[in-house]
Every structure is written in C-alpha cells, then in structure tokens.
Amino acid sequence: MKERLKITETCLRDGHQSLIATRLKTDEILPIVETMDKVGYNALEVWGGATFDACIRFLNENPWERLREIKKRAKNTKLQMLLRGQNLLGYRHYADDVVEKFVEKSIKNGIDIIRIFDALNDTRNIEVAAKATKKYGGHCQLAICYTISPVHTVEYYKNLAIELEKMGADSIVIKDMAGILLPEKGYELVTELKKVIKVPLELHTHATSGIASMLYLRAVDAGVDIIDTAISTFAGGTSQPATEALVRTLKGTKRDTGLDLTLLKEIAEYFKPIRKKYADEKILNMQAYYVEPSILEYQLPGGMLSNLVSQLATQNAVNRYEEVLKEIPKVREDLGYPPLVTPLSQMVGTQAVLNVLMGERYKMIPTEIKDYVRGLYGKPPVPISDEIKRKIIGDEEVFTGRPADLIAPEYESLKKEIGSLAKTDEDVLIYAMFPKIAKPYLENRDKPKIEKEIRNINIVF
Numbered sequence: 001m002k003e004r005l006k007i008t009e010t011c012l013r014d015g016h017q018s019l020i021a022t023r024l025k026t027d028e029i030l031p032i033v034e035t036m037d038k039v040g041y042n043a044l045e046v047w048g049g050a051t052f053d054a055c056i057r058f059l060n061e062n063p064w065e066r067l068r069e070i071k072k073r074a075k076n077t078k079l080q081m082l083l084r085g086q087n088l089l090g091y092r093h094y095a096d097d098v099v100e101k102f103v104e105k106s107i108k109n110g111i112d113i114i115r116i117f118d119a120l121n122d123t124r125n126i127e128v129a130a131k132a133t134k135k136y137g138g139h140c141q142l143a144i145c146y147t148i149s150p151v152h153t154v155e156y157y158k159n160l161a162i163e164l165e166k167m168g169a170d171s172i173v174i175k176d177m178a179g180i181l182l183p184e185k186g187y188e189l190v191t192e193l194k195k196v197i198k199v200p201l202e203l204h205t206h207a208t209s210g211i212a213s214m215l216y217l218r219a220v221d222a223g224v225d226i227i228d229t230a231i232s233t234f235a236g237g238t239s240q241p242a243t244e245a246l247v248r249t250l251k252g253t254k255r256d257t258g259l260d261l262t263l264l265k266e267i268a269e270y271f272k273p274i275r276k277k278y279a280d281e282k283i284l285n286m287q288a289y290y291v292e293p294s295i296l297e298y299q300l301p302g303g304m305l306s307n308l309v310s311q312l313a314t315q316n317a318v319n320r321y322e323e324v325l326k327e328i329p330k331v332r333e334d335l336g337y338p339p340l341v342t343p344l345s346q347m348v349g350t351q352a353v354l355n356v357l358m359g360e361r362y363k364m365i366p367t368e369i370k371d372y373v374r375g376l377y378g379k380p381p382v383p384i385s386d387e388i389k390r391k392i393i394g395d396e397e398v399f400t401g402r403p404a405d406l407i408a409p410e411y412e413s414l415k416k417e418i419g420s421l422a423k424t425d426e427d428v429l430i431y432a433m434f435p436k437i438a439k440p441y442l443e444n445r446d447k448p449k450i451e452k453e454i455r456n457i458n459i460v461f
C-alpha cells in the first residue's frame, strides 16, 4: 500500500457506451487524444464490441481506422480493448483461427492491452485469445466476472485468479459489470486476491447503484493496483465514477495517482459541448444518471430491469413484474448460477418471463436456453440438476468439452464468402463479427452520403 494508484480511463469505450449508446465519432475523439496522452494514465480503454459495432452500424466508420488514428496520437499511453473470449466482439463462438487472427490484427493495429472475459468464467473460453495475445506481444489481462451466489465465494474467486495467473495473465481485473460489488466485500476480495496472485490487480465497476466510489476507496485501501474511471463529462450513472474525483481524493496520500488535474480539466471541458449535442439529440437519456439502488436488492444489472419492463409491456403484463423478479433468482439457480452478463442476463430474464406468463415453469423454452443446458456456452458455475436437464433437453447428451472444439476452422470460408468486398484481413474480420451489417457497410463505405441510410436500418442489438 505504498505505491501510486494507476488509472485506466474508460471514456472512449465504456463511458460513452454506458451513457450515449457508443456514439462518439472518431472526429470527436481524435482532437483530444494528444492531451489525454500527456495525463499519465495506465491505459486508455478505446475499443470493444459496442464501439466496433456502432462504427459500422451507425457511424459509417472503419473501426480499425479509428484505432490506428488514436494510436498515432497516443504515443506514450497504452491502448486497451475489451474482448469477449471466444465470442470476440460478436455474438457467437468463433473458431480458433478467427480468434487468433482477430487478436493478431488488433495488436498490429494498435492495441496494447487485451482484457479478456467469459460470461461464465469458463477459462476454456478465454484460453485461445489469451495465448494469441501473448504470441503477438500484447499484454494479456484476464477478467473475473463478479456475481453473487452461494457458490461465488471469495474462495471461488481466489481459485479462479490463481488459474488465470497460471494461464499467463499479465494482470487480472475484477469485472463488476452490474455494479453490485459492495465496498466491504470489495475490500475483502481485493485483500484476499492480492495474497494469492503476483500480477497487478485492477477493478472495474459501474456507478449505477450509487456505491461505486465507496467501493473504489475501499479497494484502494486494500491495495488494488489499477482502477477504471471515466473523465467527469462521461462519468457517473451507468458509467464509471469520475476520474478527477478519485485523483483529487487521493492527492497527497500514499496512493496519490500523480495525474495532472489541469489536463484532466481540459479533457472534461473539451467533451462538454459534445455531451450537450448528444443530450439535445436525446441520445443521452437522463435515466442513465438515475441512482438505482434496486439493482443491489435484486442483484441484477440495471439494464436488465428496464428490459424486463419493456418485455412485459409488449405482453400487456407489467402487473406481473414482481412475480418475474422473484422468478429470476429461481431460474438462475436452476441454471447453475450463471453471472448475469450478456448474453446470459437476457436469456435468464426471458425464461423467467415465460415461466410466469405461461403459468407453468419451462413449458416454453428458447433455443438459447436449450443450447446453454446442452453445454454449448461452456460450463455452468454449478452443475445443472438432472431434473432440470430433463425438463429442458429431455434425454439429449450434454457436451462437456470446450465449446469451440465443435467449430471447424472458418477464416478461409468467411474470406471466400465476403469475396472482393473485403480488401484486407481487417475487412474480413468486420464481416466475421457482424455479417448482416458488414455487407452494406463494405459496399457503401466510400460513399459518404450513405450514412443516413445506414442509420435508418433498425436492428435490435
């Protein structure tokens, strides 16, 4: 507890993803990168599934080009990305050859640190991405997805951290994607993890429930090495706590961050008119700033609660909300306590709604839930009981291997599929991640006027 606290700045990824639906344009980012580069951050988080997706879906921008342009201007600061293990940035498991190619190209185009996670904390779903990161000279940061259940004990997280370090993690992050890690629990977790790992430990949370800055301060006391914050303009609410607040709080203490507050102010001021523009366009919704203590009561991510209400509204069944809230923990228990992060939060929520509305549990079961029980997403934290298994997939065999072992190499066939529309490997990877929207993007990218049309394609994601 003598060392400087390091700060990873999230505004160019999680910050604008959480508050303005990932809409920052490259033109809005680039003018401030050189200033950000002087601050002395541990890293700038700049890339992830939603940033990549929004570039081609809404902005008619090449996400690879954005990365290269940021890299040119951030000469001293490491660039970081978030990668969903074997899902990469897409919504399915990819074959190992695509995973390796994607990691290789991410590093070659400017990423230094790859934060890799799997929704189930199934390490088999992150091992190929981790190996590739090391092979191509990247910093391999492996994530622990934090959730609450009878099996997710401090002991569980300690064993997981030890395993991640053995897999070659250069650092480990506690990823509290729902913002439900309580300050004292966080203190205990950081203290205990620091006892069993040698690599630096980072903490990531969201300010949704109002406890995040208390958590951060306790984690700092416990000796956490790095903390994720967002510049004030894109902080708070569903985003991270503000960078300046933590920097000032720790100034002159043993954990002084050493970051320059004058530069931070300049960055915050730069983004203000941009934030105002998105507020005027109603892309920044006030609801993102509401403090939501109920996520602590139900231990559900904030986004899941609002999804439930709209799901029930379409069925004229908003009055069943309380019943569904009570059903969610039961479904989660039946399914072996998966962490409620994409895509499992949506899957568990939908099953709970069906169980309540159909008047009988598991009368109707979405394919995704069946595939999950079949083992196609990986290993549930707790084995699913035979009774539930029978209810969901009958006598079908459960696959217990690594899910990606079922997928044959596919890079060459993807390349063939997209054909001459792809001019580079990077283009092929755009197609691999988001096949439906990649085609119109690749066809029209040289025509600037198409932006409006792409914006109007209304696809739910």
Ligand code: CO
Residues within 6 Å of the ligand: 014, 177, 204, 205, 206
């Ligand atoms: Co986050």
